[in-house]
Amino acid sequence: MNWLDWIVLLLTLVIIVGYGIYQSKRDTTISSYLLADRSLPWYHITLSVMATQASAITFLSAPGQAYTDGMRFVQFYFGLPLAMVVLCITFVPKFHNFNLVTAYEFLEKRFDLRTRGLTSFLFLLQRALSTGLSIYAPALILSSILGWDILHTNILSGSAVLLYTVIGGARALSHTHLLQMGIVTLGMVAAGYMVVKMLPPQVSFTDALHVAGKMGKTNVIDFTFDLSNRYNVWSGLIGGFFLQLSYFGTDQSQVGRYLTGSTIGQSRLGLAMNGLLKIPMQFLILLVGALVFAFYQFETPPLHFDRLPVQKIQGTEFSGAYQALEEKHEQLQLAKRAEVIRLNEVLNLQDKAGIDASRQVLSAAEKELQQLRREAGDLLTKATGTATNDVNYIFLRFITDYLPAGLVGLLIAVILLACMGSVASAYQSLASTTIVDFYKRIFAKDKPEQHYVVASRWATLCWGIFCMTVAQYASRFGSMIEAVNVLGSLFYGVILGIFLVAFYFRKIGARAVFLGAVIGEIFVVISYIRDLTAFLWLNLIGCVLVIAFAWIIESMWPQAPKQLTDGE
Amino acid sequence: MTKPEDGLPPFVSSWRQLYILVITVLVLLIALFYWFTVTFE
Numbered sequence: 001m002n003w004l005d006w007i008v009l010l011l012t013l014v015i016i017v018g019y020g021i022y023q024s025k026r027d028t029t030i031s032s033y034l035l036a037d038r039s040l041p042w043y044h045i046t047l048s049v050m051a052t053q054a055s056a057i058t059f060l061s062a063p064g065q066a067y068t069d070g071m072r073f074v075q076f077y078f079g080l081p082l083a084m085v086v087l088c089i090t091f092v093p094k095f096h097n098f099n100l101v102t103a104y105e106f107l108e109k110r111f112d113l114r115t116r117g118l119t120s121f122l123f124l125l126q127r128a129l130s131t132g133l134s135i136y137a138p139a140l141i142l143s144s145i146l147g148w149d150i151l152h153t154n155i156l157s158g159s160a161v162l163l164y165t166v167i168g169g170a171r172a173l174s175h176t177h178l179l180q181m182g183i184v185t186l187g188m189v190a191a192g193y194m195v196v197k198m199l200p201p202q203v204s205f206t207d208a209l210h211v212a213g214k215m216g217k218t219n220v221i222d223f224t225f226d227l228s229n230r231y232n233v234w235s236g237l238i239g240g241f242f243l244q245l246s247y248f249g250t251d252q253s254q255v256g257r258y259l260t261g262s263t264i265g266q267s268r269l270g271l272a273m274n275g276l277l278k279i280p281m282q283f284l285i286l287l288v289g290a291l292v293f294a295f296y297q298f299e300t301p302p303l304h305f306d307r308l309p310v311q312k313i314q315g316t317e318f319s320g321a322y323q324a325l326e327e328k329h330e331q332l333q334l335a336k337r338a339e340v341i342r343l344n345e346v347l348n349l350q351d352k353a354g355i356d357a358s359r360q361v362l363s364a365a366e367k368e369l370q371q372l373r374r375e376a377g378d379l380l381t382k383a384t385g386t387a388t389n390d391v392n393y394i395f396l397r398f399i400t401d402y403l404p405a406g407l408v409g410l411l412i413a414v415i416l417l418a419c420m421g422s423v424a425s426a427y428q429s430l431a432s433t434t435i436v437d438f439y440k441r442i443f444a445k446d447k448p449e450q451h452y453v454v455a456s457r458w459a460t461l462c463w464g465i466f467c468m469t470v471a472q473y474a475s476r477f478g479s480m481i482e483a484v485n486v487l488g489s490l491f492y493g494v495i496l497g498i499f500l501v502a503f504y505f506r507k508i509g510a511r512a513v514f515l516g517a518v519i520g521e522i523f524v525v526i527s528y529i530r531d532l533t534a535f536l537w538l539n540l541i542g543c544v545l546v547i548a549f550a551w552i553i554e555s556m557w558p559q560a561p562k563q564l565t566d567g568e
Numbered sequence: 569m570t571k572p573e574d575g576l577p578p579f580v581s582s583w584r585q586l587y588i589l590v591i592t593v594l595v596l597l598i599a600l601f602y603w604f605t606v607t608f609e
Contacts, residue, residue, distance in 0.1 A: 074601070078594065078598065081590045081591060081593070081594040082591065082594070084590060085587045085590055085591065088583070088587065089587070209608045210608055212608070213605075213607075213608030213609045214608075214609070216609070218604060218605060218608040218609060219605060219609065220601040220602075220604055220605045221598065221601045221602045221604075221605045233598065265576075265577065268577070268583065269577050269578075269586075272577070272586050272587070272590055275590045275594075276589075276590060276593055279594070279597055280597070283597075283601070
């Protein structure tokens with residue numbers, strides 16, 4: 001990074017933090033601090049839920065995933081619009097009518113304190129761990145660029161956001177989300193434009209897509225029904241629907257965003273717009289990754305994209321072997337480049353036989369290169385003593401190696417801003433659940449409102465420190481975007497099952513749903529440990545198990561259900 | 569900026585129509601992505 005990049009980066013961060021503090025008001029009630037007095041319009045909600053979901057991981061991992069695995073990851077989001085519709089019809093009116101601050105308050109009204117406590121606890125557990133991963137992602141960038149220890153960069157990326165979250169609460173969050181999404185969109189469009197512009201003159205945008213496609217990187221849609229396949233249309237529509245419904249319907253980091261809506265209509269419209277915009281946005285991010293892959297067909301990519309382990313291996317007993325791999329990689333890349341140029345020619349001539357022949361050669365070369373990358377990874381793991389995975393570094397390396405001064409700073413800022421957006425919401429949701437569902441409900445019932453505002457600020461600070469500590473141990477999860485989603489899938493299905501019983505199974509009481517949830521969670525964890533199915537299906541399994549066990553227990557051991565008196 | 573109350577959303581005449589629009593756009597996107605996959609693979 002040169003001085004211009006530093007100016008752009010620092011200026012962007014100062015503007016965001018300053019704007020967040022500027023938008024803060026003196027909050028005297030918990031509703032004001034945690035829900036911005038329920039006063040925000042729909043476009044705030046749309047951008048706020050998008051900024052909360054799109055963490056730094058989205059912009060770091062997703063292009064890298066398209067580079068290595070193709071664009072099929074977009075199918076993961078196919079259930080999202082369906083989930084938005086269900087949320088608008090069922091969850092939003094219930095939550096608004098009961099005047100809730102957290103989603104879990106509803107469970108005590110419908111069941112009992114024990115069920116509310118269990119669900120809040122599961123949420124705190126998974127959200128705190130996931131937020132640790134979300135902090136770790138941009139900390140990697142700073143660590144790689146500055147050469148700082150990951151401990152210091154974890155503290156830096158996790159604490160910048162704490163400032164305006166603690167001071168400004170939900171109002172500051174929502175306003176900064178607007179600005180963050182604007183800058184993030186600008187940065188990603190600029191990155192997409194630059195990668196196309198940097199292709200060789202004879203290679204057009206569609207040529208680049210053909211090149212990426214012939215090597216399996218434009219595999220957006222797969223209609224094959226296969227339970228062991230992580231990403232296909234069916235796992236996205238069914239498994240993804242349950243994951244997104246759980247995430248948006250029961251995760252306080254999202255519920256807290258749309259409860260800031262001034263009316264039910266504003267919250268509904270905000271979520272519906274998210275249903276329209278999210279998939280195209282994710283497609284475009286993955287498209288940038290596929291284009292980066294096409295770009296590297298005409299330029300030699302590094303054998304391993306993470307610079308640090310490559311620097312560490314120099315001078316060790318493994319450096320000779322690594323150098324030999326690099327030489328072989330270089331030769332293979334040169335041969336492959338010649339074939340890619342030939343492919344481009346036959347594509348322009350629409351020579352089908354030539355295209356098929358070229359595709360076979362390239363497919364074999366790509367397999368050989370992947371094997372070399374694996375061997376290099378194994379060697380680096382042996383040399384450094386820690387597992388290495390460079391998927392999250394691919395886009396970052398492209399940015400720092402090829403983009404012009406100023407734009408590098410802007411894109412690094414984009415990644416940090418995305419982190420700030422999701423982490424701020426997470427900090428606040430952890431604090432609101434801790435204070436509203438535990439502290440205020442159990443330990444300090446009748447204090448003045450100002451007391452709870454101060455307690456919420458302290459809780460935000462403490463959770464921030466805890467999440468930064470988790471981030472320090474989050475370095476060996478492979479692709480972080482998958483790690484976050486796997487973690488969510490372990491808990492979300494069960495939490496969703498509890499809420500669905502609450503909404504749709506009025507005869508099931510508190511005891512049955514509590515036992516059903518405990519048994520369901522045990523089954524989900526066993527299914528994951530024994531690798532019985534792809535992780536997305538765990539959302540469906542957890543949800544169905546809770547409903548089934550609760551229904552069976554209620555049939556065998558009936559209990560009069562609690563009657564709801566408000567917000568029906 | 570339009571600020572709909574609980575009655576009606578903007579651009580369409582009912583909430584039901586808005587939900588149908590969201591699902592229709594999803595179907596169109598899947599069709600578009602299928603075309604994209606087939607065209608470039």
